[in-house]
Amino acid sequence: MKANLARPWLSKTGLLWLLVAVLAGHAHQAAAADRELYQLKIYHLKDKQQEDRVDAFLKDAFLPEIHKLGIQKIGVFKPIGNDTAADRRILVLIPYKSFNQLQSVTERLEQSPSLGSNQGYWTAAYDNPPYQRLEIIQLQSFADNIQLQAPPLKGPRAERVYELRSYESPNEKLHLNKVQMFVKGDEVGLFKRLGFNAVFYARVMAGSHMPNLMYLTTFENQAARDEHWKTFGADPEWKKLSALPEYQHNVSKNEQKFLYPTAYSDY
Secondary structure, eight states: OHHHHHHHHHHHHHHHHHHHHHHHHHHHHHHHHHSOEEEEEEEEESSHHHHHHHHHHIIIIIHHHHHHTTOOOOEEEEETTGGGOSSEEEEEEEEESOHHHHHHHHHHHHTOHHHHTOTTTTTOOTTSOSOSEEEEEEEEESBTTBOOOOOOOOSOGGGOEEEEEEEEOSSHHHHHHHHHHHHTSOHHHHHHHTTOOOSEEEEEEESSSOSEEEEEEEESSHHHHHHHHHHHHHOHHHHHHHHOGGGTTOOSEEEEEEEEEOTTSOO
16 A cells, blocks of 8 residues: 555655756757857868869858858968968868758858859869868867957058867767866856957867867957967966866867968858
8 A cells, every 4th residue: 555655755756857858958958958069071182173162162152152141250361471482282171050050051062053163173174183181170279258250450461360279088978078277167258258269169070180179269360469479478366277177187289370362251
């Protein structure tokens, strides 16, 4: 008799925990949905001719078309010293609100008559390609309150320095620890206080170097960049954060690329 009386109580408890789990799952999905997605396309080019063809395609066809589809703030960059590099590159940063939007926009671009008729790029012959290889890195912003920002730079565009940094970790756990250092440790806040003008902070969700996180900071010129990092290294808050035991050994490789925005980039 006692066992029968207990069953309704257990059933209600089970339902309560089920409801809590469902609500928690919805909250997690909502939080993830609020995080922005970034696609970083890197064109690898063998010479000036290929560079000019990709430039023309991006400027005259791709950016106007993707703007029509509601995607704004497209960044187009080239490495400083690109004209003398053996592997010339053009980097395109595209923000998306969700994977569904990324898929939808990609499909519509592939079916676009204006892109499809582009002879220098889209319909180029197999033995005369517009690039050597196209590399794509898929990223997701750290949190819903850390999203893409257009930098408030005022100086000449040709002098601006955009610094793209990547931090590879020994394993997934230490990668998450490095992300936590930026978010909960407030390394992001430190960069903001010191005026680094960050465009984005993001985890690499798919790419050739993982686990990894990347971020892009901006400066008026090289001298400003160097002075900012000098101030950063001497900052007491950074010294305290970087010395915490829980944040040790979470990076195995750090790379930085110095970029400048093209004349047709949105920022």
